[in-house]
Structures are given as structure tokens and as C-alpha cells.
Amino acid sequence: MNTRLVGLMRKEVLQIVRDPSAIAIAFVLPVVLLLIFGYGVSLDAKHVPVGVVVDAPTPQTQAFVAGMRESPYFDVREYGGIAAAREAMQERRINGIVWLRGDFSRRALTAGDAPVGVAVNGVDANDARILEGYVQGVWVQWLAREARLRGGRLALPVELQSRIWYNPALRSRDYLVPGLIAVVMTLIGALLTALVVAREWERGTYEALMATPVSMREILLGKVLPYFVLGMGGMALSVAMALWLFHVPLRGSALVLFGSAALFLLAALGMGLLISTAAKSQFVAGLIAIIVTFLPAFILSGFIFDIRSMPEPIQVITHVIAARYFVAILQTVFLAGNVWSVILPNGAALLVMALFFLGIVARLSRKRLD
Amino acid sequence: MLVFEDVTKRFSGAAGPALEGLSLTLEPGGIVGLFGPDGAGKTTLLRLAAGLLRPDAGRVVVLGHDTRREAAAVQGAIGYMPQHFGLYEDLTVQENLDLYADLQSLPHPERPQRYAELLRLTALGPFGARLAGQLSGGMKQKLGLACTLVRPPRLLLLDEPTVGVDPVSRRELWAIIERLVREGGTTVLVSTAYLDEAQHCREVVLLREGRLIGQHRSAVFTAPLAGRVYMVPAGEGERRALQRSLEGAPDVLDALIQAEGVRLVLKEGGAPPVGAQPAAPRFEDAFVALLKPAAAGALPAAPRAVDPPSDGEVIRVQDLGRRFGSFAAVKGVSFAVRRGEVFGLLGANGAGKTTTFRMLCGLLPPSSGSLSVAGVDLRSAPAQARGRIGYVSQKFSLYGNLSVEQNLAFFAAAYGLTGARRKERLSRALCEFELTPYRCVDAADLPLGYKQRLALAGALMHEPDILFLDEPTSGVDPLARREFWQRINAFAAAGVTVLITTHFMEEAEYCDRLVLMSLGEVLAAGTPAQIRARAVRDDLPHPSMEDAFVELIEQHEAGLRSAA
Amino acid sequence: MPARIWALTVKEFLALLRDKVSRMALIVPPILQLVVFGYAASFDLNHVPYAIYNEDSGAAARNFLARFAGTSIFRPVAEVNSDAQAARLLESRDALLVLHLGPHFTRDLLLHRSAPVQVIIDGRNSNTAGIALNYVSAVVQGFNEQWAADHGWDHPPALLKIRAWYNPNLLSRWFIVPGIVGLLTLVVAMVVTSLSVAREREAGTFDQLLVTPYRPLEILIGKALPGLIVGLLEGTGIVLIAVLWFHVPLLGSLAALYLGLIFFLMSAVGVGLMISAAAATQQQGLLGAFLFLVPAVILSGFATPIANMPPAVQYLTYLNPMRYFLVILRGVFLEGDGVSLLWSQYLPLAAIGLLTMATAAWLFRHRLY
Known part of the structure; x- marks a missing residue:
């Protein structure tokens, strides 16, 4: 390696060491965010407050309510009348009402409409749907139990047997944490480099650099490599937390994981450098970095919202989000294994994006002031 | 060595070209000075020579390489030190040197010897492990120069290397440059706003508004002035009045306060006043004679009279001290400034002048001692009290991405000017400071000298009673500096109190009284004559202010060093 | 001001x-x-890609699968005839789930016996998987109601009617x-x-x-x-x-x-x-x-x-x-x-x-x- 490049890299490393904020970005940011996410975010509803109204208590209704109480998903609150329950729901004290009408015991086991009135607060549609599923489950269990008590069994024409691969317990953390690593790495990559070129412009150090024999390619490489190493450090830390703190299984190989992380990081750093090079002022660069990094990676990467359910044109747009490819690889490598039919096309896309961003940066950066 | 052939360079957004049809040839060897008023195109010329800009028309050839096609070859052979040399402030002195040695691909075996040479040359040896950001302004410039010189260049381009540098460091910088030429055979092209530095130059290139005025030895420029330069002796108290009266005289082109009296440059065929003694012309006289606009700008109108003049002390500083961690930036400073006085604060870079200023303006709480400005401490006083002061900081600090007019309008409103008065002050500021052509230009894009004018215009908007000026003239051309001092004198005459720091020692002569600071302490206080008298020695019976400055500072620092 | x-x-x-x-x-x-x-x-799923692994050629199976084809929520991407093929589709994310109907599906139903249907689902995105399972069971229960009514099965309604306040279509x-x-x-x-x-x-x-x-x-x-x-x-x-x-x-x-x-x-x-x-x-x-x-x-x-x-x-x-x-x-x-x-x-x-x-x-x- 030539001495110019080594010198530039050493300079960048020294600056990183002296200004703790770069280290904070690479190491503190992922720890804080992963902790908050890992512990704080869950789509698995538990202890949902649900109001139960029993018009005429009988052993059957008792069994039904007991079924609900046994379920970890509900926090059952009994109300004397349906009016009181409705009021509680309006005031957002409960998320749903299960109303066992007066004719419950008489009609429950006959064909026709079930004598159960269920209402949920539909504002959070996802939450409501999950709640519906749980109530439905309690109902079917109760039917099966009643059938058993009568010496028979609940016979349904088609019985669904579901087998869930990769994440049989449907722990949402297992898929949120790998996706989160992609979001965090997007932030790290862009934040690390978004200001570094603009800062040199503002402080006048660029002019002095440019009048030396150093080439633009060396200047850019000197910027990318140290932050790349730093970013990979952050990545390793994130993976370690995922494995040993959150116990997410790693079924694929670590080599594939870090290989794709390297490609992704190059793309993220390239994007940061592009912002920085195009803006030339730290203020504008910071502004753009806030706007284009976090929310797009959060919403369009498939980390929480499934890309396949988005309308066609939006799916096309998601292709410009590097995090999208990385999320796909991470979820697969962690939960499924080395599935090359997922890894190769997504890895290739990351490579293309990295080359694209770095290429544009190289084109935009000229050793001239005009 | 360096050839400009009919070079034109324009910048988008600017009214005229920065350089127009410029042709220039530099012979190898020696130091060539690049002079001209603000906005003459000095920086553009140097950047073109460094291959950082491309000429729009014509060509630039450096050491046989066309900068358009062979910029890399040019940059391999030259050294270029921009106006604000981009030292990495979070790197140490040694690390900055290492970086540039790497960038210039200086072989490792040669480094120890070269470093030793450079550190000896710049006297930075003891500071190798200090962060560049913690060096004083003069030391930063020396380090910048050292970085540029890591690999001895054949052509060295320096853009105002002595701006904001105290006289001691300035002498040291020039000593370095001259040694370099003498021992290394380097050719140096240096731009500067200090006209006395022409004495170091083999040849002088004079620019105005992007065109070449002349390229000669400095003696050629001064020759036509023989017999037109005089000195009118005057005592310390009367110099300012004398200068103002002479300035208005029809035969007089320029009048300048100096130690012994007032220096005059007469118009062609003008007659000297009675009692004037002939003096030898200097390059500065020629510069003024060549470039002073034919119809000199009308003297600024005297500002409104402030409260009836009295002998009351407006600023009082008692045992003022300020520590930053374990470092004492200001140690027990005391002085008092009377109303209507022009009071100078002199000192080397890092002497604690700016820190003192910041405490006086209420920007920094003192660690010890007491201070009062117009009877109050601005830090705890009600906000209206700040309406009586104007402040120009050392670093240009107006809004870079606002236009000149928007900046002025903002400060007018900030000081509560409204309606007709605001309009009148605005148009007068634009006119007085000759900013009208630049009114729609972003402040960040102004030439350095115009930035200073804008800063001053902003601080004067509300006609303050007390003015704090921290190096208001550094980097400003001599013509603008003359106007600036006319204005300051007019203010002082009207009762405005002015506290000023400067690195131009001839400007110290304008002050009524001054203090000389070194390493956070007051070294000497009194009138300019009293300060000069402190440096009288047998071999130096009539020391200039600069001599006195250098002498006193060196004595003090040597004293401290031996004590330690 | x-x-x-x-x-x-x-x-x-x-x-x-x-x-x-x-x-x-x-x-x-x-x-x-x-x-x-x-x-x-959006957490709502549309066009969920699924594969069909149908070993039964009877009318009931066709009838059953038609219910999936009839919604906009599901989108068939492939028909497979081995577990290995199904696995490949899931692995590569080309299908989110596979519906597996055994060879005796129609016969069991006609004999008034419960017929099992296996659904294999990619759980990498557990939220999507959970929601998709809910959708699948809703379709299956719809089929059950219909079949029970048409073929005289006497059984209580397994499907509760649920009303959602404020956002009725969720x-x-x-x-x-x-x-x-x-x-x-x-x-x-x-x-x-x-x-x-x-x-x-x-x-x-x-x-x-x-x-x-x-x-x-x-x-x-x-x-x-x-x-x-x-x-x-x-x-x-x-x-x-x-x-x-x-x-x-x-x-x-x-x-x-x-x-x-x-x-x-x-x-x-x-x-x-x-x-x-x-x-x-x-x-x-x-x-x-x-x-x-x-x-x-x-x-x-x-x-x-x-x-x-x-x-x-x-x-x-x-x-x-x-x-x-x-x-x-x-x-x-x-x-x-x-x-x-x-x-x-x-x-x-x-x-x-x-x-x-x-x-x-x-x-x-x-x-x-």
C-alpha cells in the first residue's frame, strides 16, 4: 500500500480516536438501540385488557371464562352489564368485549349463530386482528372441551394443521432483531460519513489536501476504509448482542453474515459520502442524512412491514433502499440458514448499490475548487 | 517557472471576472510579492497556479506543466499554503507533519533529518505533542508552512501567510521564508496585505480588479514619488487633529500618523506645508498613489454626539483572571478606559486579548477579579445594556448564507432600529462601507476585506457608545484600513469609546493609550510614546512601535523561561 | 410581536x-x-404467495382450493408434488406458505370424517406468518361452514362473529x-x-x-x-x-x-x-x-x-x-x-x-x- 493512503488513513483514525462522537456512533448507538428494540418492541400481544360480560352464569360460562383467564393473552375484567363494558371500551380502558348472552348455555352447542358477542377496538388493526385470533382460539378450545365432556369429539370438516418453519414459536424478537441490525447499520454507515467530507470543506483542510500530489481516489479510500473497520466493529457488537443477549438462533454461517454486512456497509458508507460530497456544508448534509436514512430504512426495508404486501409501484421504490436486501439476507441467515437463492441475488444487489454510490462519489469529487 | 498567458477566470454569480486577460511570467529564484486591494484576484491567481482552478481562457504553465492537463505533475512539484491553512486541529503537531510527509511521499529514512530541520526553522520542536488546535495563531501559521515544506518544493505559493499573526511571529515567518530561498533555491510567490513586506520581495506584482497593474522591483514603483513624501512633526496629543486637517488639504494625497508625526504623500506638483521634512518614499506610498480612487470617498458623517463628554471611566478592569482547566489564559489584568478614548490591546498571539474581550462582552464569565462596562457587568446586566456596545469578533462571524443586505437588516432589527431610522442606517451603512455593489452577494462569498467591512458595518448599525473591535483590520487592504481609521477617529471625536486589538503596529499609533499583553499579563501600559520609550537602547535610539513590541515581548518571555 | x-x-x-x-x-x-x-x-397482507401441494384429485379439494384462489389476499405461485419442492419455494421466499392436501381429502370429507390440511409457513417474519395463519384459518372456517351446511354436518359454529369498532374493516x-x-x-x-x-x-x-x-x-x-x-x-x-x-x-x-x-x-x-x-x-x-x-x-x-x-x-x-x-x-x-x-x-x-x-x-x- 502506498504511503499516501496509509497517511490519510492514519489521520482519519486519529481524528476518530480524538472525537469520541464517532466511536459513540459506532458502538453506543447500536447498543442503545438494540436494547430498546430488543426488550421494548414486540408485536406479541400479552395481557390485553378484555371486558367479559356474562348475562346468566352457568357452569358452561364459567368454563369459558376460565379458558380466557388461563390464556396469557388476556387480562380479563368482568362487567355486570354490557353498557358498563361499552363505556370502558370508549374510554380505552379495555381493548375488547366478550359478551356471553343469556341464552349462551342453551344455544352454544347447536348449529346457527353463536350466542357470543365479540367486539374489539379496531383502531390498531393489527393488534385487533391478533386479539380476534386469540378469542377465536379460546372459543374453539371450549367447543372441543364440551364435546369431550359429552364423550365425543369436535368434528370439523377440515382440520388445519399448521407447521411453522424457522421460527416455530413465532417469537417476534427473532425476526425484529436481525432486521433491526440492518436499520442500525444504515444509521451508523450514513452518520459516520455524512459529515466527514463536508467538515473538511468547512474547515478548509480540503484545499490544503488537494494541493498535494495525493489523488482523489486515495482521499476517498482513506475516508472509507477506517469507517468501514469501525462499522464492522459495530456490526460485530450487534451480532454478539443478538446471539447472546436476545438468543436469536444463527442457523447460517457467520462468514456469509459478515460478508453481506461488508457489502451493505460499503453501500451505506457510500451513501453517507455521497450526501457529504454533494452538500459541502455540514448543516445541509446533516439535514439530508436525517431525512433519507432512518424512516426509509425503517418502513421500506421489510423490517416490520412486509414488502410483498405493498402495492406494485411501492415495491419498485423499495429497490433503492439498500437495507431491504440486507434485511432479507439477515432474516434468512439468522433463522433459515445459508439459503443461496436468497443470499446471492440480494448480495449482488448490495454490491451494485455499493459500486453505484462509491462510483458517483468518485465522479463528483474532483481535485478542483470550481 | 510560472507563466500566465492571457488568463481569464469567472465565477458564476459574480458580477465581473475575478481575473481578466492576465499575462505574467515569473523567473526562478527569490521572493515575489503579490499585492492588491481586496477583491483584486490574488487568491484566484494562486489557486490557478496550484492547479485547483482551471482558467476559463488562456493557460497557466507551472514548471513546464500546463495546469489544465497536468495538474497532478504540478501539485507534485509545488507547495501551496492556502489562506486558512487546513491544519487538522485534532491532530498533534507531529501527526500533522507525518500526514503531509506521507502525502508528499517523503521516504522514511529522510524524515528524521527533515523534521529536525523544519522544527528548528519554526521553533516548534518543544510542541510536537501538542494538538494543532491548541497552538496560537502564529504557531499555526508556522506549522502550516512546515507542512507545506515537508518536501522542499521548487515553487512555493503562499496566500496571506501573515494574516492575524503578531509582529514577533511575522518576523520569524519571514526569516523562515528568506532562509528557504537562500539555502534551498526555492521560488516563492506570496500574497500579503502588509505592504512593508514588499521590502523582502525581489519583485512585486500589483493587481487591481483582476488586471495586472505592474510587475517590477518595488523601487520602480516608488521612483515616481521621489520628492513627494514628507514628514510633518507633531506631538502625541495633536497628531490626530493634524492628520484630519492635512487629509482634507487639496495638495495632499495621503496622510498617515506615524511615531514622530504625520506622513504626507503629495499629489503631483503639490507643495508641502510649512515645517514638513522630506522623507524617503516607501512601497506603501506608491500603492496608495496608484490605487487610491481619484475622488476619495467623502468623510463619514460624524456620528450623533453621545452624552456630554466627561472624564468618567467607561471600562474598568480589576485583577481580571480566567482559567481554562489548568491553563491560565488571563492572569490578573487591570486597566481602565475613559470615555471617548481609543484604547489599544496589543500582544502576541495567545496573549489573552481575545479572552479578555469575550469577558468584557459578557460572553465568558471571569474566574476571578471584577470588570464593569458602562458601569455594569454585561453578563448579569439587563439586556438593554448590551444595546450600548458594538462587537466585532476576530473570526468573521456574520451569517455566511445570508446576503450582505439581509445581514445588515437583521442586525438593525436586533438592535431595535425601526421604520425610517432603520432604512436610513441601512442605506448609509451600505454606502459608507462601499458594500452597495455586493448587497445581494452571500456574506460567505465576499473577499476577506469586504467581510471585515460588513462585520464592522453590522456592529456600528446602532451607533453604539462603546466599540469592541478584535483585530478588525486583519487581512484588510491598506486603503480600506485608512478609511476604517478615519471612521474610528471620527467616532472617538464624538465621544465613542473604542477598545481595539490589532497586529498592525502602525495602527497602534492611532490609539490614545494602550496596554501590551503577554502570556495573560499586562506588560506595559501608557501612551504609544511611553511604550516606545521603554524599548530605547543605545543601538536603537528611536524604536518603532514594532521594535518596542518585539523587544518587550521577547524580554518578558525570556524572563519567564529563565525563571522556569 | x-x-x-x-x-x-x-x-x-x-x-x-x-x-x-x-x-x-x-x-x-x-x-x-x-x-x-x-x-x-401496513400490516395487512395482500397477494400472499402460496404454493399448492395437492395429492387429491377429487371435487372437494378443487372446491377447497377455489376458496383460496377467490380472495385477493392469496396469490398462487406454484403447484408442487413433493415436500422437497415445497421446501425450496419456502426457503427462497418465493412462497410464504404451502397448502398440503393429502390423497384422501375428498374421500374423508364424503365419509363425514375430518380431513386434515397441512399448512407449512415461513416463520422468518413471525408477524407476517401469524397474520397469514389467521387469514388461512378464516378461509378454512368459511369452507367448513359451507360444507357443514351443504352436507348436513351437525356441529356448532366454530366461527365467532366479531365486530371491530372505529375501524370496521380493520x-x-x-x-x-x-x-x-x-x-x-x-x-x-x-x-x-x-x-x-x-x-x-x-x-x-x-x-x-x-x-x-x-x-x-x-x-x-x-x-x-x-x-x-x-x-x-x-x-x-x-x-x-x-x-x-x-x-x-x-x-x-x-x-x-x-x-x-x-x-x-x-x-x-x-x-x-x-x-x-x-x-x-x-x-x-x-x-x-x-x-x-x-x-x-x-x-x-x-x-x-x-x-x-x-x-x-x-x-x-x-x-x-x-x-x-x-x-x-x-x-x-x-x-x-x-x-x-x-x-x-x-x-x-x-x-x-x-x-x-x-x-x-x-x-x-x-x-x-
Whole structure:
């Protein structure tokens, strides 16, 4: 390696060491965010407050309510009348009402409409749907139990047997944490480099650099490599937390994981450098970095919202989000294994994006002031 | 060595070209000075020579390489030190040197010897492990120069290397440059706003508004002035009045306060006043004679009279001290400034002048001692009290991405000017400071000298009673500096109190009284004559202010060093 | 308002809007992002790709599968005839689930015996998997009801009729779009404020400002107003798009909505200015903005309900202005809340705003040098 490049890299490393904020970005940011996410975010509803109204208590209704109480998903609150329950729901004290009408015991086991009135607060549609599923489950269990008590069994024409691969317990953390690593790495990559070129412009150090024999390619490489190493450090830390703190299984190989992380990081750093090079002022660069990094990676990467359910044109747009490819690889490598039919096309896309961003940066950066 | 052939360079957004049809040839060897008023195109010329800009028309050839096609070859052979040399402030002195040695691909075996040479040359040896950001302004410039010189260049381009540098460091910088030429055979092209530095130059290139005025030895420029330069002796108290009266005289082109009296440059065929003694012309006289606009700008109108003049002390500083961690930036400073006085604060870079200023303006709480400005401490006083002061900081600090007019309008409103008065002050500021052509230009894009004018215009908007000026003239051309001092004198005459720091020692002569600071302490206080008298020695019976400055500072620092 | 404070506000606007890039960055992305995110951010599944592994050639199987083909939720991508093929499709994510009908499906049904159907589902995205399973079982139960009625099975209804209040079709867009209104408003407020003081400190203009007769309170107002004004304008635009473009019902009063928007902007601008006033450099300001922004979005209940979080984290969310604003937005949009119902949300926002702004104003002069 030539001495110019080594010198530039050493300079960048020294600056990183002296200004703790770069280290904070690479190491503190992922720890804080992963902790908050890992512990704080869950789509698995538990202890949902649900109001139960029993018009005429009988052993059957008792069994039904007991079924609900046994379920970890509900926090059952009994109300004397349906009016009181409705009021509680309006005031957002409960998320749903299960109303066992007066004719419950008489009609429950006959064909026709079930004598159960269920209402949920539909504002959070996802939450409501999950709640519906749980109530439905309690109902079917109760039917099966009643059938058993009568010496028979609940016979349904088609019985669904579901087998869930990769994440049989449907722990949402297992898929949120790998996706989160992609979001965090997007932030790290862009934040690390978004200001570094603009800062040199503002402080006048660029002019002095440019009048030396150093080439633009060396200047850019000197910027990318140290932050790349730093970013990979952050990545390793994130993976370690995922494995040993959150116990997410790693079924694929670590080599594939870090290989794709390297490609992704190059793309993220390239994007940061592009912002920085195009803006030339730290203020504008910071502004753009806030706007284009976090929310797009959060919403369009498939980390929480499934890309396949988005309308066609939006799916096309998601292709410009590097995090999208990385999320796909991470979820697969962690939960499924080395599935090359997922890894190769997504890895290739990351490579293309990295080359694209770095290429544009190289084109935009000229050793001239005009 | 360096050839400009009919070079034109324009910048988008600017009214005229920065350089127009410029042709220039530099012979190898020696130091060539690049002079001209603000906005003459000095920086553009140097950047073109460094291959950082491309000429729009014509060509630039450096050491046989066309900068358009062979910029890399040019940059391999030259050294270029921009106006604000981009030292990495979070790197140490040694690390900055290492970086540039790497960038210039200086072989490792040669480094120890070269470093030793450079550190000896710049006297930075003891500071190798200090962060560049913690060096004083003069030391930063020396380090910048050292970085540029890591690999001895054949052509060295320096853009105002002595701006904001105290006289001691300035002498040291020039000593370095001259040694370099003498021992290394380097050719140096240096731009500067200090006209006395022409004495170091083999040849002088004079620019105005992007065109070449002349390229000669400095003696050629001064020759036509023989017999037109005089000195009118005057005592310390009367110099300012004398200068103002002479300035208005029809035969007089320029009048300048100096130690012994007032220096005059007469118009062609003008007659000297009675009692004037002939003096030898200097390059500065020629510069003024060549470039002073034919119809000199009308003297600024005297500002409104402030409260009836009295002998009351407006600023009082008692045992003022300020520590930053374990470092004492200001140690027990005391002085008092009377109303209507022009009071100078002199000192080397890092002497604690700016820190003192910041405490006086209420920007920094003192660690010890007491201070009062117009009877109050601005830090705890009600906000209206700040309406009586104007402040120009050392670093240009107006809004870079606002236009000149928007900046002025903002400060007018900030000081509560409204309606007709605001309009009148605005148009007068634009006119007085000759900013009208630049009114729609972003402040960040102004030439350095115009930035200073804008800063001053902003601080004067509300006609303050007390003015704090921290190096208001550094980097400003001599013509603008003359106007600036006319204005300051007019203010002082009207009762405005002015506290000023400067690195131009001839400007110290304008002050009524001054203090000389070194390493956070007051070294000497009194009138300019009293300060000069402190440096009288047998071999130096009539020391200039600069001599006195250098002498006193060196004595003090040597004293401290031996004590330690 | 005194002309002096207005001048400061005008100056802030000029500094923000004179630069073409920052002008664009402030206006275009929020609008673009609302439209894109409004479509993208949804937990509702459409076109779920599934594969069919059918070993039965009977009419009942065809009938059963026709029910899947008949919804827009599912989209058949392949028919396979071995487990290995099915596995490959799941692995490569070409299919989210595989429906496996055994060879005796029709025969079992005709003999009044329960016929098993196996569904194999990719659980990598557990939320998607859970929702898809719900959809599948809804289709299966629909088939069961039909089959039972047509073929005389006597069995109780396994399907409960469930009514959803406020959002009868359970469109998650109705839930998400008001949330995005909050998200984008927050981002805009942070963009305008979080670097504004740090930038002036770096340029030295803040000192120049401090020697003028401005009081810290006036500087604070001058710096906060652009954030409030930009936030209000963009907030209005975003609300209009939500209502006119995405047809999210706006049932409650505009007064309640704007009161919430103003209180929320106060707190967001306060946090932004506090970060900015505490930062020595713009890099630190940017880092601070992200360290606030990301948790604020994640712990707001925007995508994942606060009720699902562990208690310690739930307490943390009380510090988050987004949390209150989302309740206001959803309450006003979907539940028709008025001002009187929302004071419990307004007051914490006002408290956060006042506290952070006071801290920012104090930091203007007292930040250690």
C-alpha cells in the first residue's frame, strides 16, 4: 500500500480516536438501540385488557371464562352489564368485549349463530386482528372441551394443521432483531460519513489536501476504509448482542453474515459520502442524512412491514433502499440458514448499490475548487 | 517557472471576472510579492497556479506543466499554503507533519533529518505533542508552512501567510521564508496585505480588479514619488487633529500618523506645508498613489454626539483572571478606559486579548477579579445594556448564507432600529462601507476585506457608545484600513469609546493609550510614546512601535523561561 | 410581536430556505414519504404467495382450493408434488406458505370424517406468518361452514362473529397513516431545530447574537418559531393528504387536532433546541438528533403497541412526546375525540415543551466553554 493512503488513513483514525462522537456512533448507538428494540418492541400481544360480560352464569360460562383467564393473552375484567363494558371500551380502558348472552348455555352447542358477542377496538388493526385470533382460539378450545365432556369429539370438516418453519414459536424478537441490525447499520454507515467530507470543506483542510500530489481516489479510500473497520466493529457488537443477549438462533454461517454486512456497509458508507460530497456544508448534509436514512430504512426495508404486501409501484421504490436486501439476507441467515437463492441475488444487489454510490462519489469529487 | 498567458477566470454569480486577460511570467529564484486591494484576484491567481482552478481562457504553465492537463505533475512539484491553512486541529503537531510527509511521499529514512530541520526553522520542536488546535495563531501559521515544506518544493505559493499573526511571529515567518530561498533555491510567490513586506520581495506584482497593474522591483514603483513624501512633526496629543486637517488639504494625497508625526504623500506638483521634512518614499506610498480612487470617498458623517463628554471611566478592569482547566489564559489584568478614548490591546498571539474581550462582552464569565462596562457587568446586566456596545469578533462571524443586505437588516432589527431610522442606517451603512455593489452577494462569498467591512458595518448599525473591535483590520487592504481609521477617529471625536486589538503596529499609533499583553499579563501600559520609550537602547535610539513590541515581548518571555 | 423577535425569525427562515438543497430537503421528502409510506406501512397482507401441494384429485379439494384462489389476499405461485419442492419455494421466499392436501381429502370429507390440511409457513417474519395463519384459518372456517351446511354436518359454529369498532374493516392504513403524520412532523421539527444553535456556535455567529440586546427568551422564541411554523404548515399538508388521498376518516374536531399539533411541536422543537444548545459541534447535534429520534419513533406505539412493552420500557415512553401525539391523532381521526377528552395528552406535551425550552434557553448562555 502506498504511503499516501496509509497517511490519510492514519489521520482519519486519529481524528476518530480524538472525537469520541464517532466511536459513540459506532458502538453506543447500536447498543442503545438494540436494547430498546430488543426488550421494548414486540408485536406479541400479552395481557390485553378484555371486558367479559356474562348475562346468566352457568357452569358452561364459567368454563369459558376460565379458558380466557388461563390464556396469557388476556387480562380479563368482568362487567355486570354490557353498557358498563361499552363505556370502558370508549374510554380505552379495555381493548375488547366478550359478551356471553343469556341464552349462551342453551344455544352454544347447536348449529346457527353463536350466542357470543365479540367486539374489539379496531383502531390498531393489527393488534385487533391478533386479539380476534386469540378469542377465536379460546372459543374453539371450549367447543372441543364440551364435546369431550359429552364423550365425543369436535368434528370439523377440515382440520388445519399448521407447521411453522424457522421460527416455530413465532417469537417476534427473532425476526425484529436481525432486521433491526440492518436499520442500525444504515444509521451508523450514513452518520459516520455524512459529515466527514463536508467538515473538511468547512474547515478548509480540503484545499490544503488537494494541493498535494495525493489523488482523489486515495482521499476517498482513506475516508472509507477506517469507517468501514469501525462499522464492522459495530456490526460485530450487534451480532454478539443478538446471539447472546436476545438468543436469536444463527442457523447460517457467520462468514456469509459478515460478508453481506461488508457489502451493505460499503453501500451505506457510500451513501453517507455521497450526501457529504454533494452538500459541502455540514448543516445541509446533516439535514439530508436525517431525512433519507432512518424512516426509509425503517418502513421500506421489510423490517416490520412486509414488502410483498405493498402495492406494485411501492415495491419498485423499495429497490433503492439498500437495507431491504440486507434485511432479507439477515432474516434468512439468522433463522433459515445459508439459503443461496436468497443470499446471492440480494448480495449482488448490495454490491451494485455499493459500486453505484462509491462510483458517483468518485465522479463528483474532483481535485478542483470550481 | 510560472507563466500566465492571457488568463481569464469567472465565477458564476459574480458580477465581473475575478481575473481578466492576465499575462505574467515569473523567473526562478527569490521572493515575489503579490499585492492588491481586496477583491483584486490574488487568491484566484494562486489557486490557478496550484492547479485547483482551471482558467476559463488562456493557460497557466507551472514548471513546464500546463495546469489544465497536468495538474497532478504540478501539485507534485509545488507547495501551496492556502489562506486558512487546513491544519487538522485534532491532530498533534507531529501527526500533522507525518500526514503531509506521507502525502508528499517523503521516504522514511529522510524524515528524521527533515523534521529536525523544519522544527528548528519554526521553533516548534518543544510542541510536537501538542494538538494543532491548541497552538496560537502564529504557531499555526508556522506549522502550516512546515507542512507545506515537508518536501522542499521548487515553487512555493503562499496566500496571506501573515494574516492575524503578531509582529514577533511575522518576523520569524519571514526569516523562515528568506532562509528557504537562500539555502534551498526555492521560488516563492506570496500574497500579503502588509505592504512593508514588499521590502523582502525581489519583485512585486500589483493587481487591481483582476488586471495586472505592474510587475517590477518595488523601487520602480516608488521612483515616481521621489520628492513627494514628507514628514510633518507633531506631538502625541495633536497628531490626530493634524492628520484630519492635512487629509482634507487639496495638495495632499495621503496622510498617515506615524511615531514622530504625520506622513504626507503629495499629489503631483503639490507643495508641502510649512515645517514638513522630506522623507524617503516607501512601497506603501506608491500603492496608495496608484490605487487610491481619484475622488476619495467623502468623510463619514460624524456620528450623533453621545452624552456630554466627561472624564468618567467607561471600562474598568480589576485583577481580571480566567482559567481554562489548568491553563491560565488571563492572569490578573487591570486597566481602565475613559470615555471617548481609543484604547489599544496589543500582544502576541495567545496573549489573552481575545479572552479578555469575550469577558468584557459578557460572553465568558471571569474566574476571578471584577470588570464593569458602562458601569455594569454585561453578563448579569439587563439586556438593554448590551444595546450600548458594538462587537466585532476576530473570526468573521456574520451569517455566511445570508446576503450582505439581509445581514445588515437583521442586525438593525436586533438592535431595535425601526421604520425610517432603520432604512436610513441601512442605506448609509451600505454606502459608507462601499458594500452597495455586493448587497445581494452571500456574506460567505465576499473577499476577506469586504467581510471585515460588513462585520464592522453590522456592529456600528446602532451607533453604539462603546466599540469592541478584535483585530478588525486583519487581512484588510491598506486603503480600506485608512478609511476604517478615519471612521474610528471620527467616532472617538464624538465621544465613542473604542477598545481595539490589532497586529498592525502602525495602527497602534492611532490609539490614545494602550496596554501590551503577554502570556495573560499586562506588560506595559501608557501612551504609544511611553511604550516606545521603554524599548530605547543605545543601538536603537528611536524604536518603532514594532521594535518596542518585539523587544518587550521577547524580554518578558525570556524572563519567564529563565525563571522556569 | 416585537419587531426584534420577528427579525430573528426571518433570519432563521432565510438561513434555512436560501439554500436550494435545504429548501428542497424540507418540502419534498415529507410529502413524498407520506405517500410512499402510506402505501408501504401496513400490516395487512395482500397477494400472499402460496404454493399448492395437492395429492387429491377429487371435487372437494378443487372446491377447497377455489376458496383460496377467490380472495385477493392469496396469490398462487406454484403447484408442487413433493415436500422437497415445497421446501425450496419456502426457503427462497418465493412462497410464504404451502397448502398440503393429502390423497384422501375428498374421500374423508364424503365419509363425514375430518380431513386434515397441512399448512407449512415461513416463520422468518413471525408477524407476517401469524397474520397469514389467521387469514388461512378464516378461509378454512368459511369452507367448513359451507360444507357443514351443504352436507348436513351437525356441529356448532366454530366461527365467532366479531365486530371491530372505529375501524370496521380493520384497515391498518387507518391506523398507520395518522401515525405517519406524527412521524413526519417530528422529523421536520428535528431537522429545523436540532442543528440550528450548534451551527451558529461553530460559525461564531452565536457570540454575535449574544452581544446584542436579545434576551435568551427572545432568542429561544426566534429559534423556536420557524420550527413551529414549518411544522404547522407541513403538518397541515400532511393531514390534508391523509384525508383527501388516503381517505382516512377525520371524525373529531379540527380544534382538538391543531391544539395537539401545537403542543406536540412545542415539545419537539424544545427537545431539538435543547440538543442543539448542548452540542458543541454539528456532528454532536446530529448524533443527538438521531439518539432522540429513533427511540422516539420506536417507543411511540407507531408500529408496535406500547402495551406489549415490558413495564420498565412503558414508563420510559412517558417521556416521549410522540406517544401522546399518536393518541391524539388516532383519537381525533378515528374515534372522533374532542378537546375535552384529550387534556390528559395535551398537558404532558406542554410540560415536556416548557421543560426542554427552559433548559435550552439556559444552555444558550451557560454552556461550558
